[in-house]
Amino acid sequence: MLVVVGAYVLGGFPTAALVGRRSGFDPSGAGSGNPGASNSFRLGGARAGALVLIGDVSKGALAAYLGVQIGGRALGFAAGAAAVLGHVVPITQGFRGGKGVATAMGMVAVLEPIAAAVGLVVWLLAALATRKAVIASVSMMIAVLVVSSIDGRHAWEALTIGGVAVLVVVRHRGNLARLRRGEEPSLKADRANRRSRGAVER
Numbered sequence: 001m002l003v004v005v006g007a008y009v010l011g012g013f014p015t016a017a018l019v020g021r022r023s024g025f026d027p028s029g030a031g032s033g034n035p036g037a038s039n040s041f042r043l044g045g046a047r048a049g050a051l052v053l054i055g056d057v058s059k060g061a062l063a064a065y066l067g068v069q070i071g072g073r074a075l076g077f078a079a080g081a082a083a084v085l086g087h088v089v090p091i092t093q094g095f096r097g098g099k100g101v102a103t104a105m106g107m108v109a110v111l112e113p114i115a116a117a118v119g120l121v122v123w124l125l126a127a128l129a130t131r132k133a134v135i136a137s138v139s140m141m142i143a144v145l146v147v148s149s150i151d152g153r154h155a156w157e158a159l160t161i162g163g164v165a166v167l168v169v170v171r172h173r174g175n176l177a178r179l180r181r182g183e184e185p186s187l188k189a190d191r192a193n194r195r196s197r198g199a200v201e202r
Contacts, residue, residue: 003070007063007079011086011103014093015055016040023048028096031185032175036098038133038187053102059083060106073111077160080107084164088171099171101137104164108144112161115147131186134175141165 016027016035025043027035032042037056041049060083067079087103089095109116122143126136145165149158178184 003067003075004078004082007067007082008086009092010063011059011083011088012090012092012097013055013059014090015059016052016098019048019051019055020044027052034098037102038137042185042188056087056098056102057106057109059087060103060108061110062106064107064110068110073157076111077107077157080111081160081164083107084167088167099137100164100168101140104141104168105144107164108148108161111157112144112148112151112153114151115144115161118147119144127187131188132179132184133187134172134179134184136187138169138172138176141168 014035016037016039019040020027020035020043023040023044025040025048027033027039027043030043031039033039037049037053040052060080063083064076064080068076084100084103084107086097088097088100090097105116105119108119119140123136123140126139127133130136142165145158145162148161151158175184
């Protein structure tokens, strides 16, 4: 139980907020308002986006890894899922967190590396084809769920990943609604915001 609670707290670590503070932007108050890698990339550029991505992936991976080491795969899945939940609804941030994509992939990379590899390829292909992070993220989670379901492991493992995938997709409901209206921003850096920050710094 302590491992799961600790994983939830770890998941709520405000990676994007800390990177944004050092880079001169507020991911929760600008762009899409989402404290995640995609919005950080749009607001702060590639370096900021990469730092947030690495941090968020690490939260899920570390939680799952420690869970496996302490109590086996069952605890690894529970801890990984708790980290995703902590990222999405962190108690320390008033239950207003990110989408959970990167943290979920960190969890999957440790527990189902083949599914994670397939999901990463799907994300890259979808992102290049559409330039929409929401399409890439939802496609990736579907791919991860499909691969993990046919990988021959216990049904509860696929069900856990399925629950995480559903949570991630539900968190994208606003993005999906904007996508239908043609209002979802593309996955590209906002040069205007970056220029304005540079002018202030000079």
